[in-house]
Amino acid sequence: MKLDLNQIRQPETPFEATYAPDRFADGDQDYTVAAPVVLRLTIYKDKARVRLAGRVTTTLGLECGRCLEPYALPVEGVFDLQYVPLADAGEFAEREIGDDDMSVAFYEEETIDLRQLVDEQCYLALPMKPLCRPDCQGLCPDCGTNLNQGVCGCTRVWVDPRLDVLKTLITSDRKNDDA
16 A cells, blocks of 8 residues: 655645555554545645645444444545655754644655554544444443443442541431430
């Protein structure tokens, strides 16, 4: 999934590619790619500087943070990135980082790794708390039943253990009233 910049001869070149989900199968990711990845972008080339502007479309497979069930998350990531040769990285290290520098990446050997670009867009699309639906009930803390699929027989009476002392006062007060 490398973009060969030597093949780009025009200052503005459209690019479109579709990649199979199994090309993104890594064991160390927080998600799985569940649908083909469609990458549509325009390549703007100005000597050694390259700008890629476009979008990534796919579907990610995630695990719900409450009920642990798998669910699909459609992703449409829009990006506008500038690439400069790694040899020019020193120019960025010697000055203060500005707002425009946040979208600058580096390439070497006249190739840009599109896999890295797609991975970045997928990570940016991930929710902070992945939920299969907004009203997900989660799992019962006692028996582990998925509460979205039905209720369990557990009693959910929780008493703050710090208030146990007050409970003894109430029972001793009732004994005094009975006497």
